Amino acid sequence: MKIIFFGTSEIGRPILQKLIEKHEVLAVITSPDKPVGRKQILTPSPIATLAEENNLTTIKPEKVKNNSEFIETLRDFDADIFIVVSYGKILPLELLSIPPLKTINVHFSLLPRYRGPAPVQFALLNGETKTGSTIFILDELVDHGPILGTVELDILPDDTNPTLQHRLAESSSDLLLDILPKYQSGVITPQEQNHELATPTKIISKDDGRIDWKETAKQIHNKWRAYQPWPGIYTEWDGKLLKIIECAVNDESTTFPVGTTQDDLVSCGDNTTLKLITVQLEGKNSSPIKDFLNGHPKFKSTQLI
Numbered sequence: 390m391k392i393i394f395f396g397t398s399e400i401g402r403p404i405l406q407k408l409i410e411k412h413e414v415l416a417v418i419t420s421p422d423k424p425v426g427r428k429q430i431l432t433p434s435p436i437a438t439l440a441e442e443n444n445l446t447t448i449k450p451e452k453v454k455n456n457s458e459f460i461e462t463l464r465d466f467d468a469d470i471f472i473v474v475s476y477g478k479i480l481p482l483e484l485l486s487i488p489p490l491k492t493i494n495v496h497f498s499l500l501p502r503y504r505g506p507a508p509v510q511f512a513l514l515n516g517e518t519k520t521g522s523t524i525f526i527l528d529e530l531v532d533h534g535p536i537l538g539t540v541e542l543d544i545l546p547d548d549t550n551p552t553l554q555h556r557l558a559e560s561s562s563d564l565l566l567d568i569l570p571k572y573q574s575g576v577i578t579p580q581e582q583n584h585e586l587a588t589p590t591k592i593i594s595k596d597d598g599r600i601d602w603k604e605t606a607k608q609i610h611n612k613w614r615a616y617q618p619w620p621g622i623y624t625e626w627d628g629k630l631l632k633i634i635e636c637a638v639n640d641e642s643t644t645f646p647v648g649t650t651q652d653d654l655v656s657c658g659d660n661t662t663l664k665l666i667t668v669q670l671e672g673k674n675s676s677p678i679k680d681f682l683n684g685h686p687k688f689k690s691t692q693l694i
Contacts, residue, residue, distance in 0.1 A: 390412045390413065390469050390470060390569055390570070390573060391412075391413050391415055391466075391467070391468045391469045391470075392408055392412050392413065392414050392415065392468060392469065392470055392471070392472055393414075393415055393416050393417075393418065393463065393466055393468045393470075393471045393472070393488075394408060394414055394416075394417045394418070394436075394440075394471075394472050394473075394474070395417075395418045395419070395471060395472065395473040395474070395476040395480070396417070396418075396419060396436040396473065396474040396475055396476050397419050397420040397434045397435075397436055397475060397476055397477045398434070398435060398436070398475040398477070399435040400474070400475050400497075400554045400555070400557075400558045401435070401436050401474035401475050401476075401558070402435055402436065402439050402558075403555075403558045403559055403562050404472075404474050404495060404558060404561055404562045404565060405417070405436060405439055405440070405474070406439065406562075407562040407563075407565070407566055408472065408565070408566075409443050409445070411566055412569070414443075414445055415446065415466045415468050416445065416446040416447070416448060416466055416468075417436060417437070417440035417445050417446070417447050417448070418448050418449075418450065418476070419433075419434045419436045419437045419440070419447065419448075419449055419476070420434050420437075420449060420476075420477055420478070421449045421450075421451055422434070422437070422449065437449065448462070452478075453478050453480055453481065453484060454479075454481050455481075460483060460484060460487070463484065463487055464487055468487075468488045469488055469489060469490050469573065470488050470489075470490035470491070470492070470493065470569075470573075471484075471485070471487070471488055471491075471492040471493070472492075472493055472494075472495070472565070473492060473493070473494045473495070473527065474494070474495045474561075480492065480527065482528070482529045485527050485528070485529075490572065490573060491526050491527070492526070492527045493524055493525065493526055493527065493537065493572075494524070494525055494526075494527050494532070494534075495522060495523075495524055495561045495565060496508065496522065496523045496524075496525065496532055497509050497520070497521075497522055497554065497557045497561070498512065498520060498521065498522075498523060499519075499520065499521040499522075499523060499539055499541065500523040500525060500532055500536060500539075500582055500587075501532075501582045501583060501584060501586050501587035501588070502586065502587070502588050503520075503588055503589075503590050504531055504532035504533070504587055504588065504589050504590065505531055505532065505589050505590035505591060506590060506591065506592050506593075507590040507591065507592065507593050508520075508590055509550055509553050509554050509557065509615075510550055510590070510593055510615040510616065511590040511615070512544065512553075513544070513548070513549070513550060513553065513611055513614045513615035514611055514612060514615045515611070516607065516608075516611050517544055518543065518544050519541060519542070519543055519544060520541075520542055520544055520553070520557070521539055521540050521541040521542050521557075521560075522539065522540050522542070522557050522560060522561040522564060523536055523538075523539045524536070524537045524538050524539070524561070524564060524565060524568055525537060525579075525582075526579055533582065533584070534579075534582075535579030535580055535581050535582070536579065536580045536581075536582060537568050537572055537577055537579055538564055538567070538568045538577065539564075540560050540561065540563075540564040542556060542557060542560055548614065549613075549614045549615075549617040550614065550615055550616065550617045550618075551617055551618065593616065593619075593620065594620070595620040596620075597616065597620060598612070598616050598620035598621050598622045598623055599622075599623060599624070600612070600622050600623065600624045600633070600693075602624070602647040602648035602655065602656070602657055602658070602693060603647050603657075603658045604657060604658050605657055605658045605659045605661045606638045606639060606657040606661035606662055606663040607638050607661065608657075608658075609622070609636070609657060609663055610636060610637065610638050610663065613633060613635075613636055621633070621634070622636075624648075624693045624694060625693065625694040626670075626688065626691065626693050626694070627685075627687075627688075627691075629670055629671040629672070630670075630671040631668055631669070631670055631671070631693070632668065632669040632670075632671075632675070633665060633667075633668060634666075634667035634668060634669055634675045635666040635667040636663055636664060636665055636666055637663075637664045637666060638661070638663065638664070639654055639661075639662040639663060639664040641654070641662055642660045642661065642662070643656045643660055643661070643662050644660060646692070648692055648693040648694065649690070649691070649692055649693075650688060650689065650690060650691050650692075650693065651689075651690065652682065652689050653665045653666075653678045653679070653682065655693060665678045666678055668681050670685075
């Protein structure tokens with residue numbers, strides 16, 4: 390099958406790699422190089438790096454809407470299908486309908502649940518024990534098109550956003566390879582989603598990482614799992630931001646006011662406690678909580694904001 394692949398982030402790499410091995414990838418569309426690090430060195434996306442390692446034609450348009458030259462370039466490839474995995478741009482309907490098999494997307498949730506930009510984070514935030522991937526035909530609405538196939542995956546207790554996304558990418562690769570020939574031959578009939586069951590997600594912001602100690606320890610721990618590696622979770626102590634680099638739910642209950650520390654424990658909502666493992670005070674390096682307590686003894690019994 391002749392494919393044009395659209396993607397930018399790391400999670401698309403395993404999927405693109407499998408497509409390269411099994412199909413003819415005519416071109417890869419990815420985001421332009423971005424400045425990275427203190428020296429702001431222009432750096433290609435993870436998808437661009439993989440494409441270039443495999444000598445694939447790589448196109449990095451600044452915009453895809455109202456870009457007639459880009460549209461004509463895509464038409465000239467005469468691809469059977471476009472495949473989108475975490476590309477980061479909304480594609481116009483004119484583009485989606487170019488190939489005969491249209492444009493399909495790999496989305497890391499069991500649609501119609503968790504539509505939008507942060508399905509893995511929201512599954513973790515809500516304490517879900519199962520999630521999955523959905524492959525569907527893109528239309529003009531967000532994660533709205535008919536479904537070609539799904540795969541379900543257990544969410545492990547120690548899963549964080551990066552580990553869960555990695556496992557979803559691997560399982561999605563296998564699902565996609567199974568679906569493509571069946572879809573091309575007409576064995577699979579696209580199934581409309583039950584739009585009444587749709588739940589949205591939103592773009593994550595830095596402010597989302599601020600801890601509300603009135604939430605339970607489990608809710609705060611789920612926030613920590615969801616917001617790795619960014620924005621992480623943080624609180625305020627002694628006039629500075631304190632990042633919680635690693636934490637765990639503690640079995641002991643408490644009657645202390647919420648946000649009160651008891652050595653390495655913090656009181657949370659519903660008399661629950663969160664155990665701090667590694668922390669980082671603003672302007673300092675991260676450190677195990679034992680070392681932090683030794684260097685900041687007044688933290689052992691204080692109030693976090």
